[in-house]
Amino acid sequence: MKQADPSTEVRNVARAAAHWLALMESGTATDRDRAHLQQWRDSAGAHESAWQKVQLLRQRFHKLPSALAMATLDRPDPGRRALLKQALCVGAVVPTAWLLTRQLPLDAWRADLHTATGEHTDVPLADGSTLQLNTASAVNVDMQARLLTLVRGEMALKARGVAPFTIDARYGRITLSHSDVCVRLNAGDCQVSVVSGTVQVQPVQGAALLLREGQQVSLGVTGAGAIGPFDPLQPGWRERVLMAQNQPLGDFLRELSRYRAGWLRWEPGLETLRVTGSFQLDNTDRILSLLAATLPVQVQTRTRYWVTLVPRNNQA
Template structure:
């Protein structure tokens, strides 16, 4: 467990070049968008230069496809005097993080000042004070505890699970941007995703309070979706949701963006799926300990193929 370090940014032209690469490879670019791309390239010499440098790097990565992460990093780090490195946005203790990418969906908040951060691909245990049970942090989870009340955790991103246990322990509250989860002894899984917060409860019950909406009592064994305005039960059981602690992602009729966001925590690179695929729903069991295989499985289930460049970039396209 470690506190994150600052991540340097890449310049505007580099961000836009990567965004255009993802869009054009995604297979859903319209004729108008392709024309806009050509206008972008011709409008500024720095744009053309950024595009050329990106293609040069991708050619090098294609030659390394299937190679080790260290080989990919060496390719990205190859000296290029007088030029910015385009794809390497920064290295955390977990390794290469491709960030700051502009496309239809922009990676937003990194919560770099979180009190605790799990940069690994395997769950880590965080001991809490005040007689509370340990909390398991999933990949890329970021939480705040300092300056908050006893038993109060703010989950900024990723997944956490509590162990539950003694009925007389201090009530535990877990807050996300969407609302509050409150329980006294039940085991909880809380997952902050781009569109909602997913909550599962085992061995007891809990209260969900949406930030601007409903307050719902949830029963043992159930799974719920919470946004700022609403709370709704999900088709998965709590056992399905807790499978992430065992290295599996189990989803039933789940939106593809949920699956892509979750796999992204383990892939630690940039993932691009066509917009039409992101509007679909899927069911399945995906291996979190093998994100490449999981991405292949997701793409095939959607009738797509996916090209993966090490642990840096994955682009799904129509077959």
């Protein structure tokens, strides 16, 4: 007897999850439909995992159907109703396509959730936890195993629910329950900061560590560094704010460059100037203008993606 192709089974589960999502959002689902959905989710771990993934992916596309629905509900002509129907189909198909491509071996490297440079997203999880992604970040999500894998960039997790979460961050694993943690992958290490509660950290090398509120540690290929306090201004990105308190301008600009596409350069002589303030990350050009207004620097813009800071009245 020929065995079923595992990839085909995964595709079928993904399609079923997307179809259930489309039904639940159609406005026509009955109590019986919701009961059948719950039975389907409970019948296999793969079903529940696919359901959680398709809900997470759906977060990225919820605006399209809603916007078109608002434009058509109070204008009952056939053309607009057809457009709404098409939009609702797109809303169901897009997460299906995303979910299916992530099940293919060719696309296995692509993360479940990701942000572009300068983008930020908040994702509510089914158990009441909240996942946040900072600029240029990517995370894989396995709700069945309660495992988050940080592929790149920076994330924050406010963990809730009964069972603990595990975060795989390349240089170690972080386990937490009813705690709040920020995890950032750098070029050669991983930084773990505890905003509230306690977390257990298991480096790839060495013994496990217990971090408490206000503590931070860096993990690398050789193990963990010394535990120390973290800068309370550091998690400001979660509120879309970049904060500095008497910070060297060079360090500030290196951090700011994470939120800008293209090249941001500055002359070495500006490194030691000091910056203090709270800056809204939704407009990094305005941040550069504020720096020029308060420090002896000027901003030279060749293109939107090529910006240089030089001492004021100095020609590059």
